[in-house]
Amino acid sequence: MDYKEHIQIINDYPVKGVQFKDITPLMQNGEVYQQAIDEMAVYVKSKNVDVIAAPEARGFVVGCPIAYTLNKSFVPVRKSGKLPRMVVETNYGLEYGKASLAIHKDAINPGDRVLITDDLLATGGTIDATIQLVEELGGEVVGCAFLIELAYLEHGEKLQNYDVYSLMTYN
Numbered sequence: 001m002d003y004k005e006h007i008q009i010i011n012d013y014p015v016k017g018v019q020f021k022d023i024t025p026l027m028q029n030g031e032v033y034q035q036a037i038d039e040m041a042v043y044v045k046s047k048n049v050d051v052i053a054a055p056e057a058r059g060f061v062v063g064c065p066i067a068y069t070l071n072k073s074f075v076p077v078r079k080s081g082k083l084p085r086m087v088v089e090t091n092y093g094l095e096y097g098k099a100s101l102a103i104h105k106d107a108i109n110p111g112d113r114v115l116i117t118d119d120l121l122a123t124g125g126t127i128d129a130t131i132q133l134v135e136e137l138g139g140e141v142v143g144c145a146f147l148i149e150l151a152y153l154e155h156g157e158k159l160q161n162y163d164v165y166s167l168m169t170y171n
Ligand SMILES: O=P(O)(O)OC[C@H]1O[C@H](OP(=O)(O)OP(=O)(O)O)[C@H](O)[C@@H]1O
Pocket: 055, 056, 057, 058, 059, 093, 094, 095, 096, 099, 118, 119, 120, 121, 122, 123, 124, 125, 126, 127
């Protein structure tokens, strides 16, 4: 399957210089969306996970169906101010701005094997922040799975100690 046929590239969105990779055409094709999720789920299953965690909003698009398929827990990592109970939170930078993410304090048990999913890896700011939150709660990050990796951007050393899977890579 050539998944890239179902990704649309928009230049200078949301800010000048960014080549935005739009995953909505892939999601709009039920067969392709299902096949992409099933393929990612094979990787996730191989990591023998307890929990799947994902940052909002597009991370949920991949994390929830993978968790459902594998009958595993799903933990939402949300932009600050959106979770109603006690949280830990952190600030971070991403390809086109800054934000902060939070996770419920009781979402992860110490020693849980946690797999983090997101639609896209760009500078790595979002995944780095998500890893920090999971580890602060004592979770072990056993892998990170993306639909898309932008290999032309520098994620520096952020992910060098983690197992990374990407369904599509743009060089
Ligand atoms: O590697 P990075 O430079 O951190 O960029 C990747 C992140 O950017 C996008 O999320 P965004 O914050 O735009 O939010 P959304 O999912 O709510 O659209 C995308 O879904 C990733 O989470």
